[in-house]
Amino acid sequence: MRNRSLGERAIWYWRLMRFDKPIGILLLLWPALWALWIAGNGRPTVANVAVFVLGVVLMRAAGCVINDYADRDFDPHVERTRQRPIAAGMVQPKEALVLFVALCLVAFALVLTRNLMTIALSVVGAFLAATYPFMKRYTHLPQAYLGLAFGWAVPMAFAAETQALPLTAWVLYLATTLWALVYDTMYAMVDRDDDLKIGVRSTAILFGAWDRQVVGALQVCMLLALVAVGQLQGLGLSYYLGLAAAAGFSAYQQWLIRHHEKPRCFQAFLNNHWYGAAVFLGIFLDYALR
Template sequence: METLKDRFHQYWLLARFDKPIGILILLWPTLWALWIAGNGHPDTLVLTVFVAGVVLMRAAGCVINDYADKDFDPHVDRTKLRPIAAGKVTPREALIVFAVLCLTAFGLVLTMNWYTIALSFIGAFLAASYPFMKRFTHLPQAYLGAAFGFAVPMAFAAQTNEIPLVGWILYLAVLLWALVYDTMYAMVDIDDDLKIGVKSTAILFGKRVREITGGLQIVILGLLITVGVMQQLSWPYYGGLLAASVLAVYQQKLIFHFDKPNCFKAFLNNNWFGLVVFVGIVLAYGL
Protein backbone atom coordinates (compact mmCIF):
# COMPACT_ATOMS: atom_id res chain seq x y z
CA MET A 1 0.00 0.00 0.00
CA GLU A 2 1.38 3.41 -1.01
CA THR A 3 2.28 5.73 1.84
CA LEU A 4 2.13 9.52 1.94
CA LYS A 5 5.92 9.49 1.84
CA ASP A 6 5.85 7.48 -1.41
CA ARG A 7 3.38 9.95 -2.94
CA PHE A 8 5.50 12.96 -2.06
CA HIS A 9 8.56 11.15 -3.43
CA GLN A 10 6.81 10.94 -6.80
CA TYR A 11 6.03 14.67 -6.62
CA TRP A 12 9.70 15.28 -5.76
CA LEU A 13 10.74 13.37 -8.89
CA LEU A 14 8.07 15.15 -10.95
CA ALA A 15 9.52 18.52 -9.93
CA ARG A 16 13.04 17.24 -10.71
CA PHE A 17 14.38 18.13 -7.28
CA ASP A 18 16.57 15.02 -7.65
CA LYS A 19 18.35 16.74 -10.58
CA PRO A 20 19.62 20.12 -9.29
CA ILE A 21 21.60 20.92 -12.47
CA GLY A 22 18.54 22.71 -13.86
CA ILE A 23 18.27 24.86 -10.75
CA LEU A 24 21.93 25.88 -10.99
CA ILE A 25 21.78 26.78 -14.69
CA LEU A 26 18.79 29.03 -13.97
CA LEU A 27 20.28 30.42 -10.78
CA TRP A 28 23.55 31.72 -12.22
CA PRO A 29 22.05 34.44 -14.48
CA THR A 30 19.72 35.47 -11.66
CA LEU A 31 22.76 35.97 -9.43
CA TRP A 32 24.57 37.83 -12.23
CA ALA A 33 21.65 40.26 -12.40
CA LEU A 34 21.29 40.67 -8.63
CA TRP A 35 25.00 41.42 -8.16
CA ILE A 36 25.09 43.91 -11.04
CA ALA A 37 21.82 45.60 -10.06
CA GLY A 38 23.02 45.83 -6.45
CA ASN A 39 26.54 47.02 -7.39
CA GLY A 40 28.00 43.96 -5.70
CA HIS A 41 25.78 44.19 -2.62
CA PRO A 42 22.31 42.79 -3.39
CA ASP A 43 19.63 43.31 -0.77
CA THR A 44 19.42 40.26 1.51
CA LEU A 45 15.64 39.91 1.25
CA VAL A 46 15.71 40.30 -2.55
CA LEU A 47 18.51 37.73 -2.81
CA THR A 48 16.64 35.25 -0.61
CA VAL A 49 13.35 35.67 -2.47
CA PHE A 50 14.95 35.27 -5.88
CA VAL A 51 16.99 32.20 -4.98
CA ALA A 52 13.88 30.53 -3.53
CA GLY A 53 11.85 31.72 -6.51
CA VAL A 54 14.28 30.15 -8.99
CA VAL A 55 14.06 26.81 -7.17
CA LEU A 56 10.24 26.91 -7.08
CA MET A 57 9.69 28.13 -10.64
CA ARG A 58 12.18 25.70 -12.13
CA ALA A 59 10.27 22.93 -10.35
CA ALA A 60 6.96 24.34 -11.61
CA GLY A 61 8.39 24.50 -15.13
CA CYS A 62 9.39 20.82 -14.96
CA VAL A 63 5.91 19.84 -13.75
CA ILE A 64 4.01 21.74 -16.45
CA ASN A 65 6.50 20.48 -19.05
CA ASP A 66 5.72 16.87 -18.12
CA TYR A 67 2.00 17.63 -18.15
CA ALA A 68 2.28 19.14 -21.62
CA ASP A 69 4.38 16.18 -22.85
CA LYS A 70 2.27 13.45 -21.22
CA ASP A 71 1.40 11.98 -24.64
CA PHE A 72 4.99 12.25 -25.95
CA ASP A 73 7.16 11.15 -23.00
CA PRO A 74 6.11 7.46 -23.01
CA HIS A 75 7.58 7.18 -26.54
CA VAL A 76 10.98 8.71 -25.70
CA ASP A 77 13.64 6.54 -24.07
CA ARG A 78 15.00 9.37 -21.90
CA THR A 79 11.58 10.40 -20.57
CA LYS A 80 9.44 7.25 -20.49
CA LEU A 81 10.08 6.70 -16.77
CA ARG A 82 9.02 10.18 -15.67
CA PRO A 83 6.20 10.04 -13.10
CA ILE A 84 3.31 11.03 -15.42
CA ALA A 85 4.60 8.96 -18.35
CA ALA A 86 5.05 5.95 -16.07
CA GLY A 87 1.57 6.35 -14.56
CA LYS A 88 2.89 7.13 -11.07
CA VAL A 89 1.32 10.63 -11.00
CA THR A 90 -1.95 11.62 -12.69
CA PRO A 91 -2.20 14.72 -14.91
CA ARG A 92 -4.67 16.22 -12.42
CA GLU A 93 -2.18 15.75 -9.56
CA ALA A 94 0.51 17.39 -11.68
CA LEU A 95 -1.64 20.48 -12.21
CA ILE A 96 -2.25 20.71 -8.44
CA VAL A 97 1.51 20.45 -7.74
CA PHE A 98 2.14 23.11 -10.41
CA ALA A 99 -0.41 25.44 -8.83
CA VAL A 100 1.03 24.97 -5.33
CA LEU A 101 4.57 25.73 -6.54
CA CYS A 102 3.44 28.83 -8.46
CA LEU A 103 1.34 30.17 -5.60
CA THR A 104 4.22 29.67 -3.16
CA ALA A 105 6.55 31.55 -5.49
CA PHE A 106 3.97 34.31 -5.90
CA GLY A 107 3.68 34.57 -2.13
CA LEU A 108 7.40 35.32 -2.03
CA VAL A 109 7.11 37.90 -4.82
CA LEU A 110 4.47 39.76 -2.79
CA THR A 111 7.30 40.85 -0.45
CA MET A 112 8.85 42.81 -3.35
CA ASN A 113 7.87 46.18 -4.87
CA TRP A 114 4.84 46.60 -7.14
CA TYR A 115 6.96 46.73 -10.31
CA THR A 116 8.40 43.29 -9.56
CA ILE A 117 4.95 41.92 -8.69
CA ALA A 118 3.56 43.16 -12.03
CA LEU A 119 6.47 41.63 -13.94
CA SER A 120 5.94 38.30 -12.17
CA PHE A 121 2.67 37.80 -14.09
CA ILE A 122 4.58 38.00 -17.38
CA GLY A 123 7.22 35.61 -16.06
CA ALA A 124 4.58 33.13 -14.89
CA PHE A 125 2.80 33.23 -18.26
CA LEU A 126 6.05 32.60 -20.14
CA ALA A 127 6.99 29.69 -17.85
CA ALA A 128 3.54 28.07 -18.07
CA SER A 129 3.20 28.41 -21.85
CA TYR A 130 6.75 27.37 -22.82
CA PRO A 131 6.19 23.57 -22.85
CA PHE A 132 3.45 23.91 -25.47
CA MET A 133 5.63 25.88 -27.91
CA LYS A 134 7.38 22.79 -29.29
CA ARG A 135 4.11 21.92 -31.05
CA PHE A 136 3.96 25.21 -32.97
CA THR A 137 7.50 26.49 -33.54
CA HIS A 138 11.00 25.21 -34.15
CA LEU A 139 12.21 27.85 -31.65
CA PRO A 140 10.95 26.56 -28.28
CA GLN A 141 14.50 26.89 -26.97
CA ALA A 142 14.36 30.66 -27.59
CA TYR A 143 11.02 30.81 -25.78
CA LEU A 144 12.60 28.89 -22.90
CA GLY A 145 15.30 31.54 -22.73
CA ALA A 146 12.70 34.30 -22.65
CA ALA A 147 10.81 32.48 -19.88
CA PHE A 148 13.56 31.46 -17.52
CA GLY A 149 15.75 34.46 -18.23
CA PHE A 150 12.92 36.74 -17.11
CA ALA A 151 14.36 36.64 -13.60
CA VAL A 152 17.00 39.07 -14.94
CA PRO A 153 14.73 42.11 -15.56
CA MET A 154 12.74 41.15 -12.45
CA ALA A 155 15.94 41.24 -10.40
CA PHE A 156 16.73 44.77 -11.60
CA ALA A 157 13.16 45.84 -10.88
CA ALA A 158 13.30 44.39 -7.35
CA GLN A 159 16.72 45.85 -6.59
CA THR A 160 16.45 49.29 -8.23
CA ASN A 161 12.74 49.72 -9.11
CA GLU A 162 13.70 50.13 -12.77
CA ILE A 163 15.16 48.09 -15.64
CA PRO A 164 18.09 50.01 -17.16
CA LEU A 165 19.50 49.29 -20.63
CA VAL A 166 22.21 47.08 -19.14
CA GLY A 167 19.46 44.90 -17.65
CA TRP A 168 17.91 44.29 -21.07
CA ILE A 169 21.31 43.57 -22.63
CA LEU A 170 21.99 41.02 -19.90
CA TYR A 171 18.51 39.54 -20.47
CA LEU A 172 19.27 39.12 -24.19
CA ALA A 173 22.58 37.40 -23.35
CA VAL A 174 20.78 35.02 -20.99
CA LEU A 175 18.01 34.32 -23.52
CA LEU A 176 20.58 33.39 -26.19
CA TRP A 177 22.58 31.33 -23.68
CA ALA A 178 19.48 29.28 -22.87
CA LEU A 179 18.83 28.84 -26.60
CA VAL A 180 22.37 27.45 -26.99
CA TYR A 181 22.42 25.05 -24.04
CA ASP A 182 18.87 23.82 -24.63
CA THR A 183 19.74 23.18 -28.29
CA MET A 184 22.60 20.97 -27.06
CA TYR A 185 20.06 19.24 -24.80
CA ALA A 186 17.64 18.83 -27.74
CA MET A 187 20.40 17.19 -29.81
CA VAL A 188 20.13 14.22 -27.44
CA ASP A 189 16.44 13.69 -28.32
CA ILE A 190 16.54 14.62 -32.00
CA ASP A 191 15.70 11.13 -33.32
CA ASP A 192 12.75 10.69 -30.96
CA ASP A 193 11.54 14.26 -31.63
CA LEU A 194 11.55 13.66 -35.38
CA LYS A 195 9.63 10.41 -34.89
CA ILE A 196 6.86 11.93 -32.75
CA GLY A 197 6.69 15.31 -34.49
CA VAL A 198 8.11 17.59 -31.79
CA LYS A 199 9.94 20.69 -33.03
CA SER A 200 13.27 22.06 -31.75
CA THR A 201 16.19 24.28 -32.76
CA ALA A 202 18.33 21.14 -33.01
CA ILE A 203 16.05 20.01 -35.86
CA LEU A 204 15.80 23.52 -37.36
CA PHE A 205 19.57 24.10 -37.38
CA GLY A 206 20.29 20.58 -38.69
CA LYS A 207 23.87 20.05 -39.87
CA ARG A 208 24.61 23.73 -39.18
CA VAL A 209 23.91 23.38 -35.45
CA ARG A 210 27.60 23.65 -34.54
CA GLU A 211 28.20 26.79 -36.59
CA ILE A 212 25.00 28.46 -35.38
CA THR A 213 25.48 27.64 -31.67
CA GLY A 214 29.14 28.65 -31.94
CA GLY A 215 28.18 31.98 -33.51
CA LEU A 216 25.57 32.55 -30.81
CA GLN A 217 28.17 31.86 -28.12
CA ILE A 218 30.36 34.59 -29.62
CA VAL A 219 27.38 36.99 -29.56
CA ILE A 220 26.64 36.05 -25.92
CA LEU A 221 30.23 36.76 -24.88
CA GLY A 222 30.08 40.06 -26.82
CA LEU A 223 26.93 41.07 -24.95
CA LEU A 224 28.54 40.15 -21.61
CA ILE A 225 31.60 42.23 -22.51
CA THR A 226 29.23 45.13 -23.27
CA VAL A 227 27.66 44.69 -19.81
CA GLY A 228 31.13 44.85 -18.25
CA VAL A 229 32.05 48.01 -20.15
CA MET A 230 28.75 49.72 -19.27
CA GLN A 231 29.18 48.85 -15.58
CA GLN A 232 32.91 49.65 -15.61
CA LEU A 233 33.72 46.27 -14.11
CA SER A 234 37.35 45.52 -13.29
CA TRP A 235 39.63 42.86 -14.73
CA PRO A 236 38.37 39.77 -12.78
CA TYR A 237 35.09 40.01 -14.69
CA TYR A 238 36.92 39.67 -17.98
CA GLY A 239 38.93 36.82 -16.50
CA GLY A 240 35.61 35.10 -15.86
CA LEU A 241 34.53 35.73 -19.45
CA LEU A 242 37.85 34.33 -20.70
CA ALA A 243 37.22 31.15 -18.71
CA ALA A 244 33.65 31.07 -20.09
CA SER A 245 34.98 31.35 -23.65
CA VAL A 246 37.29 28.36 -23.05
CA LEU A 247 34.29 26.37 -21.80
CA ALA A 248 32.32 27.41 -24.90
CA VAL A 249 35.09 26.05 -27.12
CA TYR A 250 35.08 22.81 -25.09
CA GLN A 251 31.29 22.53 -25.57
CA GLN A 252 31.75 22.87 -29.33
CA LYS A 253 34.32 20.09 -29.20
CA LEU A 254 31.84 17.88 -27.36
CA ILE A 255 29.01 18.34 -29.90
CA PHE A 256 31.31 18.22 -32.95
CA HIS A 257 30.46 14.61 -33.91
CA PHE A 258 26.79 14.80 -32.85
CA ASP A 259 27.46 12.09 -30.26
CA LYS A 260 24.43 12.09 -27.94
CA PRO A 261 26.23 11.40 -24.61
CA ASN A 262 28.72 14.17 -25.44
CA CYS A 263 25.91 16.55 -26.42
CA PHE A 264 24.42 15.96 -22.99
CA LYS A 265 27.84 16.61 -21.42
CA ALA A 266 27.98 19.89 -23.33
CA PHE A 267 24.61 20.85 -21.88
CA LEU A 268 25.77 20.01 -18.35
CA ASN A 269 29.01 21.95 -18.85
CA ASN A 270 26.98 25.17 -19.05
CA ASN A 271 26.69 25.01 -15.26
CA TRP A 272 30.41 25.83 -15.12
CA PHE A 273 29.96 28.57 -17.74
CA GLY A 274 27.42 30.26 -15.46
CA LEU A 275 29.61 29.78 -12.41
CA VAL A 276 32.80 31.31 -13.84
CA VAL A 277 30.90 34.38 -15.06
CA PHE A 278 29.38 34.79 -11.59
CA VAL A 279 32.76 34.39 -9.87
CA GLY A 280 34.15 37.07 -12.19
CA ILE A 281 31.31 39.44 -11.28
CA VAL A 282 31.73 38.86 -7.52
CA LEU A 283 35.51 39.38 -7.67
CA ALA A 284 35.17 42.49 -9.86
CA TYR A 285 32.84 44.13 -7.33
CA GLY A 286 34.96 42.83 -4.45
CA LEU A 287 37.94 44.74 -5.78
Protein backbone atom coordinates in the same frame (compact mmCIF):
# COMPACT_ATOMS: atom_id res chain seq x y z
CA MET B 1 -2.57 2.09 -10.71
CA ARG B 2 -2.11 0.58 -7.26
CA ASN B 3 -2.48 2.66 -4.12
CA ARG B 4 0.78 4.26 -3.08
CA SER B 5 2.05 5.09 0.37
CA LEU B 6 2.70 8.67 1.38
CA GLY B 7 6.43 8.02 1.08
CA GLU B 8 6.08 6.70 -2.46
CA ARG B 9 3.99 9.70 -3.46
CA ALA B 10 6.59 12.04 -2.02
CA ILE B 11 9.36 10.34 -4.00
CA TRP B 12 7.46 10.57 -7.28
CA TYR B 13 6.48 14.22 -6.65
CA TRP B 14 10.14 14.94 -5.86
CA ARG B 15 11.13 13.43 -9.21
CA LEU B 16 8.32 15.26 -11.00
CA MET B 17 9.75 18.54 -9.68
CA ARG B 18 13.25 17.33 -10.77
CA PHE B 19 14.78 17.94 -7.38
CA ASP B 20 16.84 14.81 -8.06
CA LYS B 21 18.39 16.67 -11.04
CA PRO B 22 19.41 20.16 -9.82
CA ILE B 23 21.14 21.26 -13.05
CA GLY B 24 18.03 23.17 -14.10
CA ILE B 25 18.01 25.12 -10.84
CA LEU B 26 21.63 26.14 -11.37
CA LEU B 27 21.10 27.22 -14.99
CA LEU B 28 18.18 29.37 -13.89
CA LEU B 29 19.91 30.66 -10.76
CA TRP B 30 23.18 31.94 -12.26
CA PRO B 31 21.58 34.73 -14.39
CA ALA B 32 19.47 35.81 -11.41
CA LEU B 33 22.65 36.13 -9.34
CA TRP B 34 24.47 37.96 -12.16
CA ALA B 35 21.64 40.48 -12.25
CA LEU B 36 21.33 40.89 -8.48
CA TRP B 37 25.05 41.55 -8.04
CA ILE B 38 25.23 44.02 -10.94
CA ALA B 39 22.01 45.83 -10.00
CA GLY B 40 23.12 45.97 -6.37
CA ASN B 41 26.66 47.14 -7.23
CA GLY B 42 28.07 44.05 -5.58
CA ARG B 43 25.90 44.35 -2.48
CA PRO B 44 22.38 43.08 -3.21
CA THR B 45 20.05 43.03 -0.23
CA VAL B 46 19.94 39.78 1.70
CA ALA B 47 16.16 39.74 1.38
CA ASN B 48 16.30 39.97 -2.41
CA VAL B 49 18.90 37.21 -2.64
CA ALA B 50 16.77 34.95 -0.43
CA VAL B 51 13.57 35.66 -2.36
CA PHE B 52 15.18 35.07 -5.74
CA VAL B 53 16.98 31.88 -4.72
CA LEU B 54 13.78 30.42 -3.27
CA GLY B 55 11.77 31.74 -6.22
CA VAL B 56 14.13 30.10 -8.71
CA VAL B 57 13.84 26.74 -6.92
CA LEU B 58 10.04 26.94 -6.82
CA MET B 59 9.51 28.17 -10.39
CA ARG B 60 11.96 25.69 -11.86
CA ALA B 61 10.02 22.94 -10.06
CA ALA B 62 6.74 24.38 -11.35
CA GLY B 63 8.17 24.55 -14.87
CA CYS B 64 9.18 20.89 -14.75
CA VAL B 65 5.73 19.87 -13.53
CA ILE B 66 3.84 21.75 -16.26
CA ASN B 67 6.35 20.54 -18.85
CA ASP B 68 5.68 16.90 -17.97
CA TYR B 69 1.95 17.57 -17.97
CA ALA B 70 2.17 19.11 -21.44
CA ASP B 71 4.38 16.27 -22.73
CA ARG B 72 2.45 13.42 -21.13
CA ASP B 73 1.52 11.99 -24.55
CA PHE B 74 5.05 12.41 -25.96
CA ASP B 75 7.27 11.28 -23.08
CA PRO B 76 6.37 7.56 -23.21
CA HIS B 77 7.79 7.45 -26.76
CA VAL B 78 11.14 9.09 -25.97
CA GLU B 79 13.94 6.97 -24.52
CA ARG B 80 15.19 9.65 -22.13
CA THR B 81 11.75 10.59 -20.76
CA ARG B 82 9.65 7.43 -20.68
CA GLN B 83 10.35 6.90 -16.96
CA ARG B 84 9.19 10.37 -15.92
CA PRO B 85 6.48 10.18 -13.22
CA ILE B 86 3.46 11.04 -15.39
CA ALA B 87 4.68 9.03 -18.37
CA ALA B 88 5.29 6.04 -16.10
CA GLY B 89 1.79 6.35 -14.63
CA MET B 90 3.01 7.09 -11.10
CA VAL B 91 1.53 10.60 -10.95
CA GLN B 92 -1.84 11.47 -12.45
CA PRO B 93 -2.16 14.59 -14.68
CA LYS B 94 -4.67 16.19 -12.29
CA GLU B 95 -2.22 15.75 -9.41
CA ALA B 96 0.46 17.47 -11.48
CA LEU B 97 -1.80 20.45 -12.17
CA VAL B 98 -2.59 20.85 -8.47
CA LEU B 99 1.12 20.71 -7.64
CA PHE B 100 1.92 23.26 -10.37
CA VAL B 101 -0.65 25.73 -9.03
CA ALA B 102 0.57 25.25 -5.45
CA LEU B 103 4.20 25.93 -6.41
CA CYS B 104 3.22 29.06 -8.37
CA LEU B 105 1.15 30.40 -5.48
CA VAL B 106 4.00 29.97 -3.00
CA ALA B 107 6.41 31.66 -5.43
CA PHE B 108 3.95 34.52 -5.94
CA ALA B 109 3.60 34.92 -2.19
CA LEU B 110 7.36 35.48 -2.05
CA VAL B 111 7.21 38.07 -4.83
CA LEU B 112 4.46 39.95 -2.96
CA THR B 113 7.11 40.93 -0.39
CA ARG B 114 8.92 42.96 -3.10
CA ASN B 115 8.02 46.27 -4.81
CA LEU B 116 5.17 46.80 -7.28
CA MET B 117 7.41 46.75 -10.37
CA THR B 118 8.78 43.33 -9.41
CA ILE B 119 5.28 42.03 -8.72
CA ALA B 120 4.05 43.24 -12.12
CA LEU B 121 7.02 41.65 -13.91
CA SER B 122 6.41 38.37 -12.09
CA VAL B 123 3.04 38.03 -13.84
CA VAL B 124 4.83 38.07 -17.21
CA GLY B 125 7.35 35.54 -15.90
CA ALA B 126 4.60 33.19 -14.76
CA PHE B 127 2.93 33.41 -18.18
CA LEU B 128 6.20 32.58 -19.95
CA ALA B 129 6.88 29.62 -17.65
CA ALA B 130 3.36 28.21 -18.05
CA THR B 131 3.23 28.50 -21.84
CA TYR B 132 6.77 27.39 -22.75
CA PRO B 133 6.08 23.60 -22.70
CA PHE B 134 3.46 23.97 -25.45
CA MET B 135 5.71 25.85 -27.89
CA LYS B 136 7.32 22.72 -29.34
CA ARG B 137 3.97 21.96 -30.98
CA TYR B 138 3.89 25.20 -32.95
CA THR B 139 7.44 26.39 -33.57
CA HIS B 140 10.95 25.05 -34.13
CA LEU B 141 12.19 27.66 -31.64
CA PRO B 142 10.92 26.44 -28.25
CA GLN B 143 14.51 26.78 -26.99
CA ALA B 144 14.38 30.52 -27.71
CA TYR B 145 11.10 30.78 -25.82
CA LEU B 146 12.71 28.92 -22.93
CA GLY B 147 15.42 31.59 -22.96
CA LEU B 148 12.80 34.32 -22.65
CA ALA B 149 11.26 32.48 -19.70
CA PHE B 150 14.51 31.53 -17.92
CA GLY B 151 15.99 34.97 -18.42
CA TRP B 152 13.03 36.87 -16.99
CA ALA B 153 14.63 36.75 -13.55
CA VAL B 154 17.11 39.35 -14.87
CA PRO B 155 14.71 42.31 -15.29
CA MET B 156 12.91 41.20 -12.13
CA ALA B 157 16.19 41.34 -10.19
CA PHE B 158 16.92 44.86 -11.44
CA ALA B 159 13.39 45.92 -10.53
CA ALA B 160 13.76 44.45 -7.04
CA GLU B 161 17.12 46.14 -6.41
CA THR B 162 16.69 49.49 -8.18
CA GLN B 163 13.01 49.85 -9.17
CA ALA B 164 14.30 50.60 -12.68
CA LEU B 165 15.08 48.74 -15.90
CA PRO B 166 18.26 50.30 -17.35
CA LEU B 167 19.84 49.30 -20.65
CA THR B 168 22.19 46.95 -18.79
CA ALA B 169 19.21 44.89 -17.62
CA TRP B 170 18.03 44.30 -21.19
CA VAL B 171 21.48 43.54 -22.58
CA LEU B 172 22.00 41.01 -19.78
CA TYR B 173 18.55 39.60 -20.53
CA LEU B 174 19.59 39.19 -24.16
CA ALA B 175 22.75 37.35 -23.09
CA THR B 176 20.74 35.05 -20.83
CA THR B 177 18.22 34.31 -23.58
CA LEU B 178 21.02 33.43 -26.00
CA TRP B 179 22.62 31.23 -23.37
CA ALA B 180 19.45 29.19 -22.88
CA LEU B 181 19.15 28.87 -26.66
CA VAL B 182 22.69 27.45 -26.70
CA TYR B 183 22.43 24.92 -23.89
CA ASP B 184 18.88 23.83 -24.64
CA THR B 185 19.84 23.19 -28.27
CA MET B 186 22.58 20.88 -26.97
CA TYR B 187 19.93 19.22 -24.82
CA ALA B 188 17.61 18.89 -27.84
CA MET B 189 20.41 17.25 -29.85
CA VAL B 190 20.11 14.29 -27.46
CA ASP B 191 16.43 13.80 -28.37
CA ARG B 192 16.55 14.74 -32.05
CA ASP B 193 15.93 11.22 -33.43
CA ASP B 194 12.97 10.60 -31.11
CA ASP B 195 11.56 14.10 -31.72
CA LEU B 196 11.59 13.55 -35.48
CA LYS B 197 9.62 10.32 -35.04
CA ILE B 198 6.89 11.81 -32.86
CA GLY B 199 6.66 15.20 -34.56
CA VAL B 200 8.09 17.42 -31.80
CA ARG B 201 9.91 20.53 -33.02
CA SER B 202 13.23 21.93 -31.78
CA THR B 203 16.19 24.08 -32.79
CA ALA B 204 18.28 20.91 -33.08
CA ILE B 205 15.96 19.82 -35.88
CA LEU B 206 15.76 23.32 -37.38
CA PHE B 207 19.54 23.81 -37.49
CA GLY B 208 20.12 20.27 -38.79
CA ALA B 209 23.65 19.63 -40.05
CA TRP B 210 24.59 23.22 -39.17
CA ASP B 211 23.78 22.84 -35.48
CA ARG B 212 27.38 23.18 -34.25
CA GLN B 213 28.02 26.25 -36.39
CA VAL B 214 24.81 27.97 -35.31
CA VAL B 215 25.44 27.14 -31.65
CA GLY B 216 28.98 28.51 -32.03
CA ALA B 217 27.67 31.76 -33.53
CA LEU B 218 25.17 32.08 -30.66
CA GLN B 219 27.96 31.50 -28.13
CA VAL B 220 29.95 34.34 -29.71
CA CYS B 221 26.90 36.64 -29.67
CA MET B 222 26.28 35.86 -26.01
CA LEU B 223 29.89 36.61 -25.12
CA LEU B 224 29.69 39.93 -26.99
CA ALA B 225 26.52 40.81 -25.06
CA LEU B 226 28.31 40.07 -21.78
CA VAL B 227 31.23 42.25 -22.90
CA ALA B 228 28.69 45.02 -23.57
CA VAL B 229 27.35 44.59 -20.02
CA GLY B 230 30.87 45.03 -18.70
CA GLN B 231 31.33 48.20 -20.73
CA LEU B 232 28.00 49.66 -19.63
CA GLN B 233 28.75 48.97 -15.96
CA GLY B 234 32.44 49.84 -16.06
CA LEU B 235 33.45 46.39 -14.83
CA GLY B 236 37.13 45.55 -14.61
CA LEU B 237 39.74 42.86 -15.07
CA SER B 238 38.18 40.22 -12.81
CA TYR B 239 34.97 40.33 -14.81
CA TYR B 240 36.75 39.88 -18.13
CA LEU B 241 38.84 37.04 -16.73
CA GLY B 242 35.54 35.38 -15.82
CA LEU B 243 34.36 35.89 -19.39
CA ALA B 244 37.61 34.40 -20.68
CA ALA B 245 37.02 31.30 -18.55
CA ALA B 246 33.44 31.14 -19.84
CA ALA B 247 34.74 31.33 -23.43
CA GLY B 248 36.99 28.39 -22.63
CA PHE B 249 33.97 26.38 -21.49
CA SER B 250 32.21 27.28 -24.75
CA ALA B 251 35.16 25.92 -26.71
CA TYR B 252 35.11 22.73 -24.63
CA GLN B 253 31.39 22.31 -25.31
CA GLN B 254 32.03 22.65 -29.05
CA TRP B 255 34.61 19.89 -28.77
CA LEU B 256 32.14 17.66 -26.92
CA ILE B 257 29.40 17.96 -29.55
CA ARG B 258 31.69 17.65 -32.57
CA HIS B 259 30.51 14.10 -33.41
CA HIS B 260 26.89 14.59 -32.33
CA GLU B 261 27.12 11.71 -29.86
CA LYS B 262 24.15 11.78 -27.46
CA PRO B 263 26.11 11.28 -24.21
CA ARG B 264 28.61 13.99 -25.26
CA CYS B 265 25.85 16.41 -26.20
CA PHE B 266 24.27 15.89 -22.79
CA GLN B 267 27.67 16.39 -21.16
CA ALA B 268 28.02 19.68 -23.04
CA PHE B 269 24.61 20.73 -21.75
CA LEU B 270 25.64 19.97 -18.16
CA ASN B 271 28.93 21.83 -18.60
CA ASN B 272 27.02 25.10 -18.95
CA HIS B 273 26.71 25.18 -15.17
CA TRP B 274 30.43 25.98 -15.06
CA TYR B 275 29.96 28.68 -17.70
CA GLY B 276 27.40 30.39 -15.48
CA ALA B 277 29.60 29.97 -12.41
CA ALA B 278 32.60 31.52 -14.19
CA VAL B 279 30.63 34.61 -15.17
CA PHE B 280 29.28 35.01 -11.65
CA LEU B 281 32.71 34.58 -10.09
CA GLY B 282 34.04 37.33 -12.35
CA ILE B 283 31.20 39.67 -11.33
CA PHE B 284 31.54 38.82 -7.64
CA LEU B 285 35.33 39.35 -7.55
CA ASP B 286 35.17 42.55 -9.57
CA TYR B 287 32.90 44.19 -7.00
CA ALA B 288 34.55 42.53 -3.99
CA LEU B 289 38.04 43.76 -4.94
CA ARG B 290 37.04 47.38 -5.51
